[in-house]
Amino acid sequence: MKFLTIATTLLVASSCNAFAPSVNGVSRTQALNAKSLEGWKIDGTVKPVNNFILIKKTEDEAQTDTGILLSNKSKVVKTEGIVAAVGPGKFHPDSGIPFPMPVEQGDSVIYGQYDGTELGIDGETHSLIRDTDILVKFKGGPLSVDNVEVVNENVLVLVQTRELETAGGLILGSGTAQQRPSTGTVVKVGPGRMVESGDLIAMSVEAGDEVKFMDFAGNEIKIGEKEYSVVKMAEIMAKF
Numbered sequence: 106m107k108f109l110t111i112a113t114t115l116l117v118a119s120s121c122n123a124f125a126p127s128v129n130g131v132s133r134t135q136a137l138n139a140k141s142l143e144g145w146k147i148d149g150t151v152k153p154v155n156n157f158i159l160i161k162k163t164e165d166e167a168q169t170d171t172g173i174l175l176s177n178k179s180k181v182v183k184t185e186g187i188v189a190a191v192g193p194g195k196f197h198p199d200s201g202i203p204f205p206m207p208v209e210q211g212d213s214v215i216y217g218q219y220d221g222t223e224l225g226i227d228g229e230t231h232s233l234i235r236d237t238d239i240l241v242k243f244k245g246g247p248l249s250v251d252n253v254e255v256v257n258e259n260v261l262v263l264v265q266t267r268e269l270e271t272a273g274g275l276i277l278g279s280g281t282a283q284q285r286p287s288t289g290t291v292v293k294v295g296p297g298r299m300v301e302s303g304d305l306i307a308m309s310v311e312a313g314d315e316v317k318f319m320d321f322a323g324n325e326i327k328i329g330e331k332e333y334s335v336v337k338m339a340e341i342m343a344k345f
Contacts, residue, residue: 135210137190139226151226153192156236158208160186160221161229184220188212189231202303204236207256212242217324240324240335248328250292258298258338260310262289262318263331287320289334291344298338314344 136150137159153159163185194206208214216239221232240259243252255261264286291314297305310316323336 134193135188135191137226141225141227143224143226151190153190153233155192156195156204156206157192157233158188158206158214158236158239159190159226160214160216160232160234161189162186162223162232184218184232185213185215186232188214189226194236197299197301197303200301200303202299202301204299206236207239208236208242212244213248214242215240215248215326240326250328253293253328255293255295255335257295258306258308259295259335260291260308260316260338260341261293262316262323262334262336263292264289264325264334266332285321285325286332286334287322288315288317290315292333294338308338310338310341310344316341317343317345 134152136152138149139147139151141147142151151159188208188210191206191209194204196203216232216234220238221234223230223232225231237257239256241248241253241255241261243249243254245252253261265288266286291310291312293312294308294310297308299305318334318336318341322340323334326333326335
């Protein structure tokens with residue numbers, strides 16, 4: 106019953122066309138044609154409501170880079186997928202101006218580790234997330250620095266990792282330290298946060314800036330062999 110409640114709250118199943126027209130400037134709803142939802146037969150389309158986005162999840166990794174097979178419990182759970190359907194968006198609480206949705210069908214996205222609600226559609230695993238859960242989006246093949254785009258008021262930072270030395274002279278890798286890196290170089294910035302008037306607040310940092318952000322802030326992602334953090338503009342305390 107849990108998933109049925111979620112489905113009826115965050116999704117609408119209907120027999121309407123897959124694309125609904127815009128209303129008062131809100132991003133049009135993009136829907137997914139489907140025949141079953143959580144084992145229930147449906148005949149029509151599945152459409153997220155409000156600012157929810159339906160993601161077709163990338164399969165979890167079943168083996169390591171060296172070819173070692175992993176058990177179900179040890180599989181690397183990915184929070185990555187392709188946008189299957191997009192809700193119409195939400196409105197600013199004061200002015201009623203609609204917030205634009207940052208993605209469209211076909212975009213690949215990475216979202217927060219603990220975000221989203223999984224559900225099955227036509228026997229495949231999907232996840233419902235909010236637009237604010239999206240860390241980065243990309244198109245045209247595997248994630249790379251060239252094709253990654255940052256959304257909303259997020260900032261992509263190449264973190265500065267360093268080796269720490271104990272009192273006894275033992276060198277510890279950055280992954281051994283209790284505290285995650287909280288300084289780095291800005292690689293890309295999002296468009297900014299929308300205010301009551303509908304305008305976007307200009308971002309206070311730009312690519313190339315060195316920044317210090319709050320300890321334990323942001324979400325870590327890996328692009329190629331390098332480690333990055335996606336942090337919100339409000340979490341950055343200084344630039345230098």
